[in-house]
Amino acid sequence: MSAPKQDAWVGHLGPAGFDLRSDTMTTPTASMLAAIQSCSLLDDVFVEDPTTIELESHVAELAGKEAALLVLSGTMGNQLALRSLLTQPPYSVLCDHRAHIIKYEAGGFVHSFCLS
Structure with a gap:
């Protein structure tokens, strides 16, 4: 059996492919940096940021919950x-x-x- 493939962003590819321990554990890819540069910069305090709203909705759906809340840490x-x-x-x-x-x-x- 060979060792799992390693990727700079997701760690070991497999059942637990994402390393979410810290932002210091990964290096953003070129496509990630491009996405950051092109995203909206609206204020989430007033629930105006479509990127945050979309992420929270997606996570809520994945978890089978009514809503989700993005926190900073x-x-x-x-x-x-x-x-x-x-x-x-x-x-x-x-x-x-x-x-x-x-x-x-x-x-x-x-x-x-x-x-x-």
Whole structure:
């Protein structure tokens, strides 16, 4: 069996072909840079940006959900997910000691919930 083919943008091609860990893990292709240069620059704060609206709709459809929300980082996504899931005290999160929310988010969960 041969090793999986590697691609600068998607990592190893296969069942888990996209490496979404960070924008520092990949290098944009020429076509990606061209798409960035030609996209609209409207304001998403006022729900005016067609690129963002299209992406959120596409992701919602892929996930079988009513809507999706684009956030700027995994940390922001984690905080929003925790806030939406933990609606009533006592707040508890069980996770591995190596979890991103423990190792790299500087106590964001505790701060967001005003916990001690």
